[in-house]
Amino acid sequence: MIGENAKRIDAFDKSQGIAKYGGDTVPKDTLWLRPVLSPVARANLLGIDKSTALSIPGVVGVITGSDFPGEHKRGAQIKDNMILPTERLNYKGEMVAVVVAESRQAAEAGVAAVVLDYEELPPVLSVEEALAKNAPRVHPDSDNLVDVMKLRRGDFERAAAEADLIVENRYRTPRIEHSYMEPDACYAAMEGDRIIVYSEIQDTYYLINSLSSHLGLPQERICVRHPNVGGAFGGKTDYYFEPFVALATYLYGRPALMRLTRREVFLITYKRQPADIVYTTAVRKDGTILGVKANILCDNGAYSFSAPAICKRMVVHGAGCYVVDNVDIELKLVYTNNTPTSAMRGYGTPQINFALESQLDQVAEALKIDPLELRRKNCLKVGSRTITGQLLDSSVGLSSCLDALDEWRKNNPLDEAPVGYSRGRGLACMYFGIGKTGRVDPATVRLEYNNGKLTVFSSVTEIGQGCCQAMLQIAAHAMNMPLKDITLVWADSDTCPDAGITSASRITYTAGRALEEGCQKLKKQLSSADFNPDRTYMVEHTFIPDKPPLEKDTNYGSPYPEYAFAVQLADVEVNKLTGEVRLLRVVAAHDVGRAINKQMVKGQIEGGICMGAGYALSENYLEARTVSFHEYIIPTAVDVPEMISIIIEDPAASGPYGAKGVGEPALVATASAIVNAVNKAVGVRLKELPITAERVYFAMKKAQSGKGGE
Amino acid sequence: MIVEFTVNGKTERLEVSPTETLVHILREKLYLTGTKEGCGQGDCGACSVWFNGKIVNSCLIWAGKLQDANIVTIEGLGSLTALHPIQECFIEAGAIQCGYCTPGMIMAVYALLKENPDPDEKEIRTAISGNLCRCTGYNVIIEAVKKAAEYFKEHREVSL
Ligand code: FES
Ligand code: FES
Numbered sequence: 001m002i003g004e005n006a007k008r009i010d011a012f013d014k015s016q017g018i019a020k021y022g023g024d025t026v027p028k029d030t031l032w033l034r035p036v037l038s039p040v041a042r043a044n045l046l047g048i049d050k051s052t053a054l055s056i057p058g059v060v061g062v063i064t065g066s067d068f069p070g071e072h073k074r075g076a077q078i079k080d081n082m083i084l085p086t087e088r089l090n091y092k093g094e095m096v097a098v099v100v101a102e103s104r105q106a107a108e109a110g111v112a113a114v115v116l117d118y119e120e121l122p123p124v125l126s127v128e129e130a131l132a133k134n135a136p137r138v139h140p141d142s143d144n145l146v147d148v149m150k151l152r153r154g155d156f157e158r159a160a161a162e163a164d165l166i167v168e169n170r171y172r173t174p175r176i177e178h179s180y181m182e183p184d185a186c187y188a189a190m191e192g193d194r195i196i197v198y199s200e201i202q203d204t205y206y207l208i209n210s211l212s213s214h215l216g217l218p219q220e221r222i223c224v225r226h227p228n229v230g231g232a233f234g235g236k237t238d239y240y241f242e243p244f245v246a247l248a249t250y251l252y253g254r255p256a257l258m259r260l261t262r263r264e265v266f267l268i269t270y271k272r273q274p275a276d277i278v279y280t281t282a283v284r285k286d287g288t289i290l291g292v293k294a295n296i297l298c299d300n301g302a303y304s305f306s307a308p309a310i311c312k313r314m315v316v317h318g319a320g321c322y323v324v325d326n327v328d329i330e331l332k333l334v335y336t337n338n339t340p341t342s343a344m345r346g347y348g349t350p351q352i353n354f355a356l357e358s359q360l361d362q363v364a365e366a367l368k369i370d371p372l373e374l375r376r377k378n379c380l381k382v383g384s385r386t387i388t389g390q391l392l393d394s395s396v397g398l399s400s401c402l403d404a405l406d407e408w409r410k411n412n413p414l415d416e417a418p419v420g421y422s423r424g425r426g427l428a429c430m431y432f433g434i435g436k437t438g439r440v441d442p443a444t445v446r447l448e449y450n451n452g453k454l455t456v457f458s459s460v461t462e463i464g465q466g467c468c469q470a471m472l473q474i475a476a477h478a479m480n481m482p483l484k485d486i487t488l489v490w491a492d493s494d495t496c497p498d499a500g501i502t503s504a505s506r507i508t509y510t511a512g513r514a515l516e517e518g519c520q521k522l523k524k525q526l527s528s529a530d531f532n533p534d535r536t537y538m539v540e541h542t543f544i545p546d547k548p549p550l551e552k553d554t555n556y557g558s559p560y561p562e563y564a565f566a567v568q569l570a571d572v573e574v575n576k577l578t579g580e581v582r583l584l585r586v587v588a589a590h591d592v593g594r595a596i597n598k599q600m601v602k603g604q605i606e607g608g609i610c611m612g613a614g615y616a617l618s619e620n621y622l623e624a625r626t627v628s629f630h631e632y633i634i635p636t637a638v639d640v641p642e643m644i645s646i647i648i649e650d651p652a653a654s655g656p657y658g659a660k661g662v663g664e665p666a667l668v669a670t671a672s673a674i675v676n677a678v679n680k681a682v683g684v685r686l687k688e689l690p691i692t693a694e695r696v697y698f699a700m701k702k703a704q705s706g707k708g709g710e
Numbered sequence: 711m712i713v714e715f716t717v718n719g720k721t722e723r724l725e726v727s728p729t730e731t732l733v734h735i736l737r738e739k740l741y742l743t744g745t746k747e748g749c750g751q752g753d754c755g756a757c758s759v760w761f762n763g764k765i766v767n768s769c770l771i772w773a774g775k776l777q778d779a780n781i782v783t784i785e786g787l788g789s790l791t792a793l794h795p796i797q798e799c800f801i802e803a804g805a806i807q808c809g810y811c812t813p814g815m816i817m818a819v820y821a822l823l824k825e826n827p828d829p830d831e832k833e834i835r836t837a838i839s840g841n842l843c844r845c846t847g848y849n850v851i852i853e854a855v856k857k858a859a860e861y862f863k864e865h866r867e868v869s870l
Contacts, residue, residue, distance in 0.1 A: 010806075023747075
């Protein structure tokens with residue numbers, strides 16, 4: 001079963017259009033909720049006049065922040081956010097009030113009729129502005145610095161003094177919208193005196209706790225069920241409007257539905273944080289990395305969500321998958337009046353990967369070393385220590401990935417480009433720690449076995465990635481049972497124990513391991529002497545990955561139980577006249593520990609490459625300006641390259657049958673590899689993503705006029 | 711206004727407002743929620759349906775255009791007991807992850823194969839280039855379409 005390409009259990013319903021997603025349930029008496037958005041980036045909110053809206057036929061109510069009976073503050077890590085603002089508006093597109101109505105049309109008319117009384121203030125729209133002396137404070141009770149994180153090891157200055165070559169550059173990455181195809185939706189209905197919330201959140205129990213606190217109701221009164229989720233990519237790790245939908249249902253005793261429009265998804269929801277990185281790499285003539293230094297500025301946006309945890313991961317991954325003894329990394333996370341930033345596939349690592357992998361190619365070029373050999377020389381191996389001091393004692397498949405790609409490129413040299421074009425081949429490596437950074441994140445499963453049938457209960461979230469299928473295959477393998485005799489219940493908080501958050505590429509690893517171990521326990525019971533075939537056997541099992549927290553000030557420690565590794569190679573063709581980059585192919589070698597279902601692993605890798613290609617070439621969220629798919633450009637079927645996945649299996653000792661995660665690793669190195677390939681093709685070094693045709697064109701022009709690519 | 715049209719072979723007579731779009735009528739009045747709305751403005755193809763012999767974005771079709779229209783949605787392909795061969799091929803190829811783009815994608819492929827039973831790769835890519843997918847990276851979908859085309863070539867007795 002492990003490794004088999006069994007058909008996904010959810011594919012049948014999805015192919016027929018009968019699978020229900022968040023916005024698909026609309027009984028006749030449903031109340032429609034629509035948000036009123038802030039038209040400005042920063043203002044004092046003086047009042048919200050609901051009266052005209054309430055006089056519109058069909059408008060039932062207007063929810064504002066003060067309507068919440070319980071806790072008004074929110075924030076996964078810092079409570080700097082309000083459920084709905086009552087005093088200040090902090091970004092353009094922020095939800096201010098929610099109209100509740102009998103129909104979509106009435107709700108929309110209501111939105112247009114709500115009058116916001118506010119006093120506009122000069123906004124802080126960039127990190128530079130926010131850090132300037134006398135800058136206005138985004139949050140009056142705190143300065144604009146959300147957090148400063150440091151990781152120092154050895155002595156970078158000494159390393160730099162001893163180095164034969166120092167490369168220093170500044171890199172910038174854009175704000176990225178997840179662009180899951182399904183606009184966020186939530187539906188709720190009463191069952192007796194309980195509120196049933198159909199939410200697409202990637203963390204069931206976090207939502208229950210939050211709803212209970214905002215609504216001032218005991219947790220038993222709330223149940224979270226999951227519809228199918230039309231993609232998430234980190235964008236649904238936190239909640240937006242579930243509290244409004246739950247409150248409307250509770251207040252009016254009727255089903256309630258809220259569904260964002262695409263424009264609202266762009267305006268309201270958090271993005272991948274832009275980073276501004278000054279990176280210095282010090283090396284010896286032979287290519288040995290002696291030290292790295294990075295000064296990173298990250299735009300937190302108006303509210304913090306999970307940005308602090310993301311930045312911590314960025315710092316911890318700050319030297320890449322290499323042995324580096326002298327490290328000096330500092331990151332500042334800064335409040336601005338931009339859209340909040342939080343979790344998105346890669347969780348802080350794509351930004352830093354772009355900087356450090358671009359650096360390595362410049363080192364390779366200066367020292368005339370093959371880029372792959374340079375990486376091989378420095379790469380982490382079994383027995384190496386990461387920059388947090390963690391000893392890697394097994395499952396470090398990076399060298400195997402490099403070997404595989406080396407072999408591939410030898411057998412597949414890049415063809416000559418047609419006249420007017422130039423081709424180039426580039427590569428980049430990455431590693432990714434599985435699970436939350438240095439935080440306890442257990443997963444629990446419950447097993448019920450009766451008469452040849454097994455039911456598995458666990459609150460994992462199927463967001464499209466296929467974790468449910470992976471869970472089923474793990475159970476089938478462990479129990480040696482056919483798939484058809486196993487049922488997985490994941491979508492109901494009443495029956496499913498807490499699997500923790502479905503993010504950080506942790507769910508197959510953590511919940512899968514809990515399942516594997518739970519099955520072993522169950523098997524013992526089933527093989528005992530007093531086994532009774534009529535009895536139902538039950539096992540509840542929790543797996544807690546071993547990862548002590550990082551030391552507070554130094555960030556030293558062993559924050560992840562396992563790491564995934566990958567190397568990706570990109571072939572590009574650049575139009576020498578226009579600067580347009582065409583991606584010909586990406587070859588991706590990924591150490592996934594063990595592939596539970598190869599087809600699904602390949603699916604993750606290819607989807608990640610596609611998203612990475614968008615990051616490299618076209619995607620750039622401009623505040624409140626690129627609010628549709630004709631302004632915010634994601635790859636289509638005609639843009640994607642040939643993709644070749646090479647799956648390396650270097651089993652993880654603590655993973656289910658050796659599996660680690662692959663969801664996020666799939667995307668992390670792609671943009672870096674593409675940018676390195678463009679450099680090989682036309683000799684210019686692009687340091688800001690995305691590398692649109694204009695940017696490449698102007699860089700080429702500048703290079704021709706003799707000033708070097710910038 | 712009252713309009714009469716056919717969806718998946720069934721005649722529907724409905725009171726609609728002229729400013730409503732087909733995607734909302736399908737989803738909210740006829741409860742055919744297989745047709746998805748990903749953008750509501752013609753950018754993503756999630757709402758693709760077969761409309762008077764052509765593939766359209768149903769979010770761009772106003773109610774006023776519905777009189778006498780003949781519409782096929784994803785619910786009109788295959789049955790609960792037997793999948794349509796295109797659906798089969800999508801599953802086989804691993805072309806479905808979150809599945810939100812899938813109904814629209816399958817309808818676009820249906821339209822393509824009806825018009826051009828033997829498309830080359832470029833034609834397939836172009837035909838679905840108006841259908842965004844954020845999960846799969848598209849290549850497995852292309853594989854699925856090739857398989858489906860192959861299937862229909864081998865089974866000429868099966869009509870699309
Ligand atoms: S919903 Fe119609 S094209 Fe996107
Ligand atoms: S499968 Fe998720 S958008 Fe295509």
